Amino acid sequence: MTEDFAADSPDGEITADDSAPGEFRSGFVCFVGRPNTGKSTLTNALVGDKVAITSNRPQTTRHTIRGIVNRPDAQLILVDTPGLHRPRTLLGQRLNDLVRETYADVDIICVCIPADEAIGPGDRRIIEEVNATTPRTRKIGIVTKIDRVGPEKVVTQLMKLSELMGPDAEVIPVSAKSGKQIDVLTDLLVSLSDEGPAFYPDGEITDEPAETMMAEYIREAALEGVHDELPHSIAVVIEEIIPREDSKVVDVHAIIYVERDSQKGIIIGHKGSRLKQVGTAARTQIEKLMGTRIYLDLHVKVAKDWQRDPKQLGRLGF
Structure with missing residues (x-):
């Protein structure tokens, strides 16, 4: 643990050692955890900007998304991964394989555990697997969502996570929502990175193709307000x-695929009202990405049981 998280401190912050002056550091950092x-x-x-879509739905992330942190003294390439889980479909298995391939090839692995949920068998299994398969990779345990609980709960979670991660791993609490400890985490990641060059031009925040980002923004909009397995x-x-x-x-033509006719009806909504909402929300994000006006043409099609069909998975980019 970098330092004790004091329950009676006014702000509960911890500090990380600064990198030596004059050195430029760079590194690839992977975030792993359950959904x-x-x-x-x-x-x-x-x-400091939106590069990955978010949702309160588990397994929102389906690709490894790279976000780039640029500082005068360092560049961090952050790799957001899908949540590791017990797969029920071929898609789930392929996503798990993608995560394992990703964290095997980075400089720092960050295991994320939310502050407001008990550490369970799934979390323990992920930590054991990461420690066993990448024994030489630097690791950080991150207790996320600390804005949802009190300081005492955060301290308890930090102690449990530290015990699971092992003596060589740093452990730190953060709140992405409030921004608390974000700068401290950045400093810690830089301090654990090796001296090296910048891999991307200054100011670039992601290397994701515009087409991929557009598809993700549309899917994020489609996820809002839907339930169950949809x-x-x-x-x-x-x-x-x-x-x-x-x-x-710029005209953008996109297709939203679902697995059943009943799901198609949910996405379209009464007289197309739901699809219109999806288009409006997604277009706002795409226009910000492209810096120009967008005409978004959306259609909904059924690809029966695509999550279990190897050929359809390939066509859909998985």
Whole structure:
């Protein structure tokens, strides 16, 4: 643990050693954990902008999303990953494999555990697996969502996580929502990174293709307000991106895929009202991304049981 998190301190902050002056440091950092532990929200908070979609639905993240933190003394490449879970579909298995491939090839692994939930068998299994398969990789245990609980609960969670992570791992509490400890976490990540060059131009915050980001924004909008198993059944493919001649408008044609006809009806809504809401919300995000006006053309199609079909998974980018 970097330092004790004092329950009676006014702000509960901890500090990390600064890197030596004059050194430029860089490193790849991977966030892992079970679904819905705040990994994507934390990635966005550290970058200072939105690079990963967020939702209160588990398994929102389906790709490794890279966010880039630029400082005068360092560059951190943050890799947000899908939540590790017991897979029920081929998609779930492929996402788990993706996470394992990712954390095997980074400089620092951050295991995320929410402050407001008990550490369970799934968390222990992830920590044991990470420690066993990457014994030489630097590790940090992060207690997320500390704004939801009191200081005593945070201290208890930190102690439990520290015990599980092992004596060589740093442990730190953060709140991505309030920003508490975000700067301290950044300093800690920089201090654990090796001296090295910047991998991306200064000011760049992600290397995700615009097409991927557009699809993610549409899926994020489609996830709002849906229930049960529908969130897992939604996939989005960008069909075409066509700038209009003699106009600053860009036409974006996209398809939202679901697995059943009943799900298609839910996404479209009464007389198309739900799909219109999705389009409005997604277009706002896409226009911010592209810096221009967007005409978003959305269609909903059924790809029966695509999460279990290898061929359909391939066509949908998995």
